[in-house]
Amino acid sequence: DGGITQSPKYLFRKEGQNVTLSCEQNLNHDAMYWYRQDPGQGLRLIYYSQIVNDFQKGDIAEGYSVSREKKESFPLTVTSAQKNPTAFYLCASSIPRIGNSPLHFGNGTRLTVT
Amino acid sequence: QQQVKQSPQSLIVQKGGISIINCAYENTAFDYFPWYQQFPGKGPALLIAIRPDVSEKKEGRFTISFNKSAKQFSLHIMDSQPGDSATYFCAASMGSGGYQKVTFGIGTKLQVIP
Secondary structure (H helix, E strand, C coil): CCCEEEECCEEEECCCCCEEEEEEECCCCCEEEEEEECCCCCEEEEEEEEECCEEEECCCCCCEEECCCECCECCEEECCCCCCCCEEEEEEEECCCCCCCCCEECCCEEEEEC | CCCEEEECCEEEEECCCCEEEEEEECCCCCCEEEEEEECCCCCCEEEEEECCCCCEEEECCEEEEEECCCCEEEEEECCCCHHHCEEEEEEEEEEECCEEEEEECCCEEEEEEC
């Protein structure tokens, strides 16, 4: 089955530590995205990538970094500079250049930083 | 700046009733309006979507009504069932180069009681 796999499902870290969230897709989509979900705030875009070796900041990129070395993979690093990292993180992908198309989401990683 | 306003934030409906969620947008450049359904611990999944040249789209028990002049759109769930209990996000999207620029509403938590 084609889809997006995010791992791990739950992640716990101490404050001050960097942590990397994994996102892998086998949908052959060029575009990939990272969203952050907080109660009452909807989904906010952190980073997006249109193609391998290219990525752009979204609305709330501060304290985060990404890489896109392979089409299938788009890992997100939450750095110690992110002031409020505890959240539910969602990775998504879409088919670009075919009008507007829906986002396909993974099942998320819940990060708790104490 | 919240470009897509969604209401209500929570909704309780009796089984068999009609659930109605409303959204309003500001940017007339949006040209695709999807609704996503999210169950606890899962990622959102596309439920139904509409383009602005259509005033209504129906898929089974789910209907989107779209009012371009008022810049409003709504989701109607007919004969609501307990299995419909989830969080619903409206979104507005525009193509931007090779990716979808998607703005989400804050979400509506729907509970359908037997």
